[in-house]
Amino acid sequence: MAWTFAEKVLTALFQMLVGLVLMNFLFPDDYGTIQILVVFTSVCSVFVDSGFSAALIRKKEVAQEEYSAVFFFNILTACVLYLVLLAITPLLAHYYNAPIMRTLAPVLFLLVPVNSLSNIQNTLLTRRFDFKTISKYTLWATLAGSCIAVGMAAAGCGIWSLLGQRLLTPAVRSGLLWVCSDWHPSRRLSLKPLRPMLGYSSRLLLSDITNTVYGNISELFIGRMYTKQALGYYNRGKQYKDMPVSAVISAVQNVTFPALSQLQDNPAKMRLSARQVTVVMNFVIFPVMLGLIAVVGDFIAVCLPQRWLPVVPYFRILCLSGLFAPLSVVSYNILKIKSDGRLIFRLEIVKKAIATLILILTIPISVRAIAWGQTIIYLSDAIINMLGAGRYLHWTLRDGIRTTLPYLAMSAIMVGAVYGTHLLLVGHTALWAVLAVEIAAGIAVYALLTLLFRPEGWREVRTVLRQAAASRNR
Numbered sequence: 001m002a003w004t005f006a007e008k009v010l011t012a013l014f015q016m017l018v019g020l021v022l023m024n025f026l027f028p029d030d031y032g033t034i035q036i037l038v039v040f041t042s043v044c045s046v047f048v049d050s051g052f053s054a055a056l057i058r059k060k061e062v063a064q065e066e067y068s069a070v071f072f073f074n075i076l077t078a079c080v081l082y083l084v085l086l087a088i089t090p091l092l093a094h095y096y097n098a099p100i101m102r103t104l105a106p107v108l109f110l111l112v113p114v115n116s117l118s119n120i121q122n123t124l125l126t127r128r129f130d131f132k133t134i135s136k137y138t139l140w141a142t143l144a145g146s147c148i149a150v151g152m153a154a155a156g157c158g159i160w161s162l163l164g165q166r167l168l169t170p171a172v173r174s175g176l177l178w179v180c181s182d183w184h185p186s187r188r189l190s191l192k193p194l195r196p197m198l199g200y201s202s203r204l205l206l207s208d209i210t211n212t213v214y215g216n217i218s219e220l221f222i223g224r225m226y227t228k229q230a231l232g233y234y235n236r237g238k239q240y241k242d243m244p245v246s247a248v249i250s251a252v253q254n255v256t257f258p259a260l261s262q263l264q265d266n267p268a269k270m271r272l273s274a275r276q277v278t279v280v281m282n283f284v285i286f287p288v289m290l291g292l293i294a295v296v297g298d299f300i301a302v303c304l305p306q307r308w309l310p311v312v313p314y315f316r317i318l319c320l321s322g323l324f325a326p327l328s329v330v331s332y333n334i335l336k337i338k339s340d341g342r343l344i345f346r347l348e349i350v351k352k353a354i355a356t357l358i359l360i361l362t363i364p365i366s367v368r369a370i371a372w373g374q375t376i377i378y379l380s381d382a383i384i385n386m387l388g389a390g391r392y393l394h395w396t397l398r399d400g401i402r403t404t405l406p407y408l409a410m411s412a413i414m415v416g417a418v419y420g421t422h423l424l425l426v427g428h429t430a431l432w433a434v435l436a437v438e439i440a441a442g443i444a445v446y447a448l449l450t451l452l453f454r455p456e457g458w459r460e461v462r463t464v465l466r467q468a469a470a471s472r473n474r
Contacts, residue, residue, distance in 0.1 A: 283457025
């Protein structure tokens with residue numbers, strides 16, 4: 001988890017810096033146009049995997065034939081979906097009144113086959129807990145794609161710099177995984193080994209595809225019913241909210257799924273481990289998200305052109321949804337391990353019924369109402385996931401609240417200190433200095449509260465650090 005967390009944090013920080021550079025060259029409409037196309041690639045990528053990667057990770061023993069079957073399935077599905085996307089490109093360009101999509105889409109849609117090339121290599125490394133290798137390759141790929149994007153933006157390539165970043169990063173990562181991997185598919189093409197996994201993978205596919213669609217559908221409506229500029233503002237708020245959340249969530253989700261899978265026959269240990277992971281995530285996520293809410297206005301005013309100020313309200317609202325991510329992700333991992341997929345599917349029906357109602361109510365009102373609706377959807381998903389996981393591990397909603405309240409209280413006090421600093425200094429000194437003092441005050445207050453109250457999340461982090469140090473000394 002340390003390697004994965006380090007990679008995700010460094011990647012998020014680097015992408016944030018690169019994103020700030022690009023936003024100085026580009027306009028909200030550019031991001032809105034690209035995001036519409038990205039939604040379709042995201043949905044197709046879920047179909048490409050079809051839940052087979054999770055099925056392979058979950059299995060105790062996997063044969064070469066099974067890896068090869070999943071690999072060929074991924075490639076064939078990706079190629080078919082790419083052709084489908086090419087066929088609907090003229091319709092998308094007409095529907096969203098964006099002729100430039102006819103040129104952009106054939107290139108950006110290459111993301112689907114490119115991502116499919118390294119699914120098995122990634123699965124093998126995950127099964128081996130070799131997250132160090134995954135992290136290194138991801139960092140190198142991010143560095144390469146981002147540097148090229150900045151160079152393209154500086155050279156006046158405009159929206160194509162965003163496309164270059166989107167496509168080159170996964171392409172470099174896939175290339176590195178292939179070059180350095182010792183696995184190669186069998187020469188004989190056979191999809192028969194997929195049959196035993198179909199029950200679990202198909203139910204997981206239904207769950208993942210509905211999650212992906214509902215996670216992105218609001219952006220398709222914004223791009224159509226409002227403006228691409230509004231979508232650009234919303235998307236930037238969402239993306240910058242997702243960076244710290246994904247840094248923590250991806251690290252935990254990628255590691256805890258195979259790790260907790262090894263504990264599936266020991267419910268007591270599994271429950272304890274899930275709680276430990278949740279409190280550590282809350283200890284990190286809560287101050288970051290609430291701290292960002294407090295400083296984002298000054299941050300954008302200092303680092304970006306004035307045209308990006310409308311991002312602030314969307315970012316603040318969406319940051320609240322990040323608070324529910326730790327509980328939701330850990331609970332969902334438990335469901336994927338302990339359930340055969342049927343309960344996951346039933347819970348998804350309930351979650352998507354709630355999400356549909358919220359979308360119907362919020363989409364016609366305003367983009368800001370959509371952002372509030374997304375936050376409510378994330379909260380409901382976390383509660384439902386935890387109730388479902390509690391069926392297997394006797395994990396109650398009260399347990400979830402207990403793992404949350406201490407960090408919410410500490411972070412709220414920290415936010416009060418940040419706003420107090422802003423009121424005292426704004427108008428009396430340069431805004432960049434105000435921002436620097438706000439950040440320092442927030443960190444100092446949260447650190448002081450941690451030392452005073454020593455919450456469980458901090459105790460777990462300290463234990464892990466001590467164990468890591470002892471292991472390194474040996």
